[in-house]
Amino acid sequence: MPNPAIVLVSDKYLDVLEEQFWRYGRDYDIHSASNAQQALETTEQIRAAGGQVALYVADSRLADAHVLKAFHNWRAIVPTARRLVTAHMDHFREDSVALRPGLAKGKFDAFLLMPRGVRDEEFHTAVTEVLSDWGSTVAAPEVETVRIISPVLDGHTMAIRDFMYRMGMPVRTFSPESSEGQEVLAQLDGQEPKYPIVRALGSEPVCAPSVHDVAVAIYGAPSDIDVDQVVDLVIVGGGPAGLAAAVYGASEGLSTVVVEAEAIGGQAGTSSMIRNYLGFPRGISGMRLAQRARSQAIRFGTRFFTGWPVEGVSVGDRVHTLKTGGGELRARAVVIATGVSYRKLRVEAIDSLVGRGVFYGAAMTAAREMEDQDVFVVGGGNSAGQAAVHLSRFARSVTILIRRPSLAATMSDYLIKELEYNPMVTVRSCSEVVDGGGEGRLEWIELKDTTTGELSRHQTGGLFLLLGAEPLCDWVPSEVIKDERGFVLTGRDVPKETWINGVPPGNLATTVPGIFAVGDIRAGSMKRVAAASGEGSSVVPLVHSWIESLNEAEVPSS
Structure with missing residues (x-):
């Protein structure tokens, strides 16, 4: 070729x-x-x-x-x-x-x-x-960092492939019968293969039924940290806010650890092209932005653990203990930066086909499979618009479905204009998905006009769901007060009865001293990449002040 x-x-x-x-x-x-x-x-x-x-x-x-x-x-x-x-x-x-x-x-x-x-x-x-x-x-990688061996391109395989892409690792999928597949299978030493099998960075192949297993195999578990060590700062979440906090925290001398449940970059890491981020006139993909920030944080000494969601926090006077499936982390300060997840469609027929033509998020690596297909994107935010632009390079047509009359209230103007120019993309307003199905994978969806109630059926090869924000903070201790939607309250937004001596917490501080919240998880945040990055960097002086207050309390009075 x-x-x-x-x-x-x-x-x-x-x-x-x-x-x-x-x-x-x-x-x-x-x-x-x-x-x-x-x-x-x-x-x-x-x-x-x-x-x-x-x-x-x-x-x-x-x-x-x-x-x-x-x-x-x-x-x-x-x-x-x-x-x-x-x-x-x-x-x-x-x-x-x-x-x-x-x-x-x-x-x-x-x-x-x-x-x-x-x-x-x-x-x-x-x-x-x-x-x-x-x-x-667009191009298949010439030299892959990761090989995935699987007889079928099922939901698990595609989830692992997408995770690797978001981590900045070139990945290719091979069948067990291929020469590459046989090479990897031979390294199992007679072990019964359980697909998908992942071989990453030249390491031993891993039978990986989930993204979590792959992440732990590559990046390790929090228990790898010396249990006697109390770090200055643990950041929960590796999206733009968490990464900014990691860069600024570690660069200013704080011992810093980032725990991320999925891939570094968070929801922003799935964006194919962010064109309005300061300093990148030609735009930058969410994956590249995240990987550059991760490399920058590592340079200053930040340690990352990927694939381990935090399950709970024990609040202490001086040290907070974070619990994960792989061990515990103890920190003087905690920054909550878990961001948000896409809301579920909650249509059983659709959710049963996730990974088989149905995808939550942009699912960047699935775009190549959409060639010559009619594709639908559900959502009216910037992430949905960016996904539609990217998919239009492969698909025969892309239709954005929104419940509102237009995109003006939810999407940046520059992106709306780009969609209007793109001949492959159309916007269908006042519409929602109510059904779908197919033989083994998605083949059709049924739409409802929310103004007339009229139903219509459409053939499709892909449905990408970017439905808005749900907070990711079930693990947050009850002492940290949230609003009625589940977003973390900070600063003057916390109830006045929790103020100390009539003074509210710092603008990014929660109701628990030493625990802070930044980015999309924080109530009232702007839900933009640049805003999240700004909050991540702005929280570090508050962390410093808190740790200094702890140190001063340890000094005996003369």
């Missing part, structure tokens, strides 16, 4: 682009075209030969078509390809103003100044970021 292709398109500056892109020639097939029509013909030839286009790099001024019209035509043939516009310095400013609305609507992925010399690493950083996004979401 040929290498993925990069197609360069320019009339006046094709030689400049060819000179700049020679460095990619080992891993990509570089094709050149002097106009939009020639690029279209080149694309058809690549497809006919069984290849795929990873990236189009087009001059902002083409000889025979407007660049956005050209992208539209190429996208119809290769919807998964990324699209980059580069402008010569002579008309960079003028064209950036003219093309900016198209960039905001997702008509292309990046707008760059055309290089004028060698080693323009700012330009190439952007190119590699775009190619990296394509490689992690």
